[in-house]
Amino acid sequence: MSSSTVDPADPVFRLHRGGKLAVASTVPLTSREDLSLAYTPGVAQVCAAIAADPRLADDYTWAGHTVAVVTDGSAVLGLGNIGPHAAMPVMEGKAVLFKQFGGVDAVPICLNTQDVDEIVAAVRALAPSFGGINLEDISAPRCFEVERRLDEALDIPVFHDDQHGTAIVVLAALRNAAALLNRKLGDLRVAISGAGAAGVAVTRMLVAGGVNPEQVVVCDSRGILGQHREGLTGTKAELAELTNGDGRRGDVAEALRGADVLIGVSGGQIPEAAVAGMAPGGIVFALANPTPEVHPRVAAQHVAVVATGRSDHPNQINNVLAFPGVFRGALDARATRITDGMKVAAADAIAGVVADSLAPEAIVPSPLDPRVAPAVAEAVAEAARRDGVTR
Structure with a gap:
């Protein structure tokens, strides 16, 4: 510029x-x-x-x-x-x-x-x-x-926010969306569009939080990750081994066929017809910013709960719900690192702030809600002590 x-x-x-x-x-x-x-x-x-x-x-x-x-x-x-x-x-x-x-x-x-x-x-x-x-x-x-x-x-503590901050808030939002729809995390079929930093962390966080990894299908720009894909290395190879228990092949539309949840962290556009192929009463988190993978109004025609990364739509999945409280709690506990247990505790704390007032357009707190950071900090510090990573 x-x-x-x-x-x-x-x-x-x-x-x-x-x-x-x-x-x-x-x-x-x-x-x-x-x-x-x-x-x-x-x-x-x-x-x-x-x-x-x-x-x-x-x-x-x-x-x-x-x-x-x-x-x-x-x-x-x-x-x-x-x-x-x-x-x-x-x-x-x-x-x-x-x-x-x-x-x-x-x-x-x-x-x-x-x-x-x-x-x-x-x-x-x-x-x-x-x-x-x-x-x-x-x-x-x-x-x-x-x-x-x-x-x-x-x-x-070392914390890559683009990975773990996003993943923590996604888990919190999915916990509340599932509770609102009277569903269990372990029963959900989840399609994740994007296998970069956020996609990898979201997958691992959901599994740590109770989602069945065999029920998760991850897509990159070439389609579904799985054992059928040759030449995968590093984190993509690990995801291919961990997820896609049904051995699905194809593009994001195939990943979404019968899925209960779409989590978009890719920036690529997803056709409306693919979203329409999801199971009834589904959940869409279209988190690309500023342009979601599927427009929220379009997604809302086919699913029960929609979230985005934008502040001008309901249910903003915003990392500010996580990282200030995560570090406050880690510093208060004098933690030497940030464990999966601390991240899951942070997600549970975020979800808990609005657990008594859930609605399709209110599954996560506002980023400006003053209750969030203290709740996250307390939960993270307690988890750090429980996990034995304090000085």
């Missing part, structure tokens, strides 16, 4: 002028005594104490309440590989959401590399400054390896 496309009068550009973040002091600096306590000579006592016991950094630095929001700019929103400079407004926005909804301080870090080894090395090097790492907008399949290697190397 050239500078000629920037309209200074546009409220979007006015809001972003100068960025959305600033650093603020939490201590007074109005006297010589203040300076001697906050900096030299007083600070040396704290440094010496932390050197003797590094665990004290959680209590006596910002690390105990601060996460790094890290990207390489390779998969930003629907804009694609736009690089680290152009990714910064999104990372700033993510940091603002962390603070607003979870009381978690966050620092945007945009790396000028898309090499997996260099990303891992950079994050490992900066990790002592933070209590957690939120990976953001890193393209698949590199994102899987980056997260895996960092999770193994660091003793602080």
Whole structure:
């Protein structure tokens, strides 16, 4: 985008002028005594104490309440590989959401590399400054390896929000949609359109939450994943082995034939006729943003419950329902990592906020609901202690 496309009068550009973040002091600096306590000579006592016991950094630095929001700019929103400079407004926005909804301080870090080894090395090097790492907008399949290697190397939580944030909210929404329709998760036939970062994580999260993996069919751009597909590697090969118990072959229309649930995380368009082939009383989560895989009004003609990723339609599947509370709970518990149990607990907490007031157009809380983050944080912290991953 050239500078000629920037309209200074546009409220979007006015809001972003100068960025959305600033650093603020939490201590007074109005006297010589203040300076001697906050900096030299007083600070040396704290440094010496932390050197003797590094665990004290959680209590006596910002690390105990601060996460790094890290990207390489390779998969930003629907804009694609736009690089680290152009990714910064999104990372700033993510940091603002962390603070607003979870009381978690966050620092945007945009790396000028898309090499997996260099990303891992950079994050490992900066990790002592933070209590957690939120990976953001890193393209698949590199994102899987980056997260895996960092999770193994660091003793602080590492969380790729494009995968797990989406998956947590999808599980919460599906729990409530199933409850509303008097269905059990284990009985649902689920078609997932998209085998990228979100599709892989959603599949694994649904299975962890009680969906029968043999009843799940995952599609990529070439059709249904299964043992019949040659040349599959990595996560797609794992999905092919885990799912599609009936051995279905074909395209997304075949995946949807008789399905109870469609979860779209691909960005590709799904024909109305394919949605019409679903079982009666179905559920559609068309999450591509800004253009859902199938328009909500079209989907509503064929199914009982519809959700999207958009804020101008009911049932917005929004990651902000998950990540602020997940990190708040992980930091509060001083968790060393984020387990499947913690993610399922987060989904249950989100679902529970509106469990007593379910309706076809209200299966998840509003992103602005102040009850969500505290409920998620409490559930995640408890799960971390139960799973034995606390310091």
